[in-house]
Amino acid sequence: MESILVTGGNGFLGSHIANRLQTLGYRVRIFARRHGQQAVREEFDTVWGDIRDKEAVRTAVQGMDRVIHTVSNFRKGGSDKDEAHAINVEGTNNVLEACSEFKVKQLIHCSTIGVHGSVKEIPATETTPYNPGDLYQETKLEAELAVRKFAEDKKLPTTVIRPISLIGPGDMRMLKLFRMIQKGKFFKVGPCTAYFQPAYIDDVVEGFVTCLGNEKALGEVFIVGGEEYVPLEELFQIIADELGVTPPKIRIPLTPVLWMASLCETICVPLHLEPPLHRRRVSFYQNNRAFDISKAKEKLGYRPAVSLRDAIRKTIDWYRREGWL
Numbered sequence: 286m287e288s289i290l291v292t293g294g295n296g297f298l299g300s301h302i303a304n305r306l307q308t309l310g311y312r313v314r315i316f317a318r319r320h321g322q323q324a325v326r327e328e329f330d331t332v333w334g335d336i337r338d339k340e341a342v343r344t345a346v347q348g349m350d351r352v353i354h355t356v357s358n359f360r361k362g363g364s365d366k367d368e369a370h371a372i373n374v375e376g377t378n379n380v381l382e383a384c385s386e387f388k389v390k391q392l393i394h395c396s397t398i399g400v401h402g403s404v405k406e407i408p409a410t411e412t413t414p415y416n417p418g419d420l421y422q423e424t425k426l427e428a429e430l431a432v433r434k435f436a437e438d439k440k441l442p443t444t445v446i447r448p449i450s451l452i453g454p455g456d457m458r459m460l461k462l463f464r465m466i467q468k469g470k471f472f473k474v475g476p477c478t479a480y481f482q483p484a485y486i487d488d489v490v491e492g493f494v495t496c497l498g499n500e501k502a503l504g505e506v507f508i509v510g511g512e513e514y515v516p517l518e519e520l521f522q523i524i525a526d527e528l529g530v531t532p533p534k535i536r537i538p539l540t541p542v543l544w545m546a547s548l549c550e551t552i553c554v555p556l557h558l559e560p561p562l563h564r565r566r567v568s569f570y571q572n573n574r575a576f577d578i579s580k581a582k583e584k585l586g587y588r589p590a591v592s593l594r595d596a597i598r599k600t601i602d603w604y605r606r607e608g609w610l
C-alpha cells in the first residue's frame with residue numbers, strides 16, 4: 286500500500302484524514318508541531334517540526350508516495366501578517382519544493398472556500414471570483430495560487446480541495462456557539478440572513494480520499510462538503526432544536542460588535558495575545574457561505590452522506606460525550 290504524508294496531522298481535519306487513511310490500509314506519516322511533552326501518537330510515523338522549517342519539511346516528505354497538506358494558522362484569529370504569510374504561503378512553498386525534489390506522485394493541497402470570501406452568487410462554484418475578506422483568506426488564496434502555478438511550471442501532479450466550513454467530533458471552533466445557545470445566553474448579531482453551510486468532517490475526509498490516486502482529480506480544484514446551506518437564523522433554530530432548548534431571541538446590532546472586535550485586535554495583537562473577539566469571528570454573521578459541490582459529484586462521483594441536521598446532531602453527541610456540553 287502507498288505511503289501518505291499528512292501535514293497538520295494532529296489538527297482537526299488532518300487527524301481525521303490520517304485516521305481514515307490508516308483504516309484504509311495506507312502507510313501514514315504525519316507532520317506536526319510538538320508542544321511541550323505532547324505524547325507521540327504511536328499509530329503513526331511522526332515527523333515533528335514547523336512548516337516554516339525547510340529541512341524538517343524535506344525530512345517529512347522524503348520517501349512518501351503522496352502528500353496531503355493541511356497545515357494552516359486557521360485557529361489563530363489574531364496572528365500578524367508575517368506569521369500568517371510564513372505559515373500559509375512560505376510553509377506551502379516548502380511543501381511544494383520538497384514534493385518536487387522527491388517526485389511525489391500527488392500533492393493534495395487543502396485550501397478553503399474562504400478564498401471566495403462572502404459570496405454574492407448563490408450557490409458559488411469553483412469558478413466564482415475570489416474575494417478573500419481577511420488575512421487568513423488572503424494568505425490561503427496566495428498559497429493556493431502558488432500551488433497551482435508551481436504544479437503547472439514544474440509538472441507536479443496536484444489537486445486543490447476547498448473544504449466547506451467543518452463541524453464534527455474534534456471541532457472546538459463551534460463549541461462556543463452551541464454552549465451559548467444551550468445556556469440561553471446567545472445573542473444574534475445583525476439580521477442573520479447570511480447563509481451558512483456546515484460540512485460534516487467525515488464527508489470532507491471522503492473528499493480527500495476520493496481524490497487520492499485519482500487521475501480525474503489531477504490539475505483540478507474541488508469544493509467538497511455537504512450540500513445544504515441555510516440562513517444563520519435557521520441554523521440557530523436547528524441547533525436549539527437538537528439541543529432541546531428554546532431558540533435564541535435577543536438580537537444586537539452588528540456595527541458596535543465590529544468596533545469591539547477591532548478594538549480587541551488593536552490591543553491584543555501587538556502584545557501577542559489571542560483577542561477574545563476578532564473581526565474574523567464577527568464575519569461569521571456577515572459572510573454568505575453557500576456552495577455548489579456539483580463538480581466533485583460529477584467528475585469524481587463524490588457523495589456526501591450526512592445531512593445538515595445529522596451533522597449538527599452528531600457534533601452535539603460528541604460534545605456531550607466529551608463533557609463539553
Ligand SMILES: NC(=O)c1ccc[n+]([C@@H]2O[C@H](COP(=O)([O-])OP(=O)(O)OC[C@H]3O[C@@H](n4cnc5c(N)ncnc54)[C@H](OP(=O)(O)O)[C@@H]3O)[C@@H](O)[C@H]2O)c1
Binds near residue numbers: 296337425449452
Ligand atoms: N475548519 C474549517 O472549517 C476549515 C474550512 C475550510 C478549510 N479549512 C482548512 O483545513 C485545514 C485544517 O484546518 P483545521 O480546521 O483542521 O485547523 P487546525 O485544527 O488548526 O489544524 C491546522 C494544523 O496546522 C498545524 N500548524 C499550524 N501552524 C503550523 C506550523 N507553523 N508548523 C506546523 N504545523 C502547524 C496546527 O498545529 P498546532 O496544533 O501545533 O497549532 C494544526 O495541527 C487548514 O488548511 C484550513 O485552512 C478548514
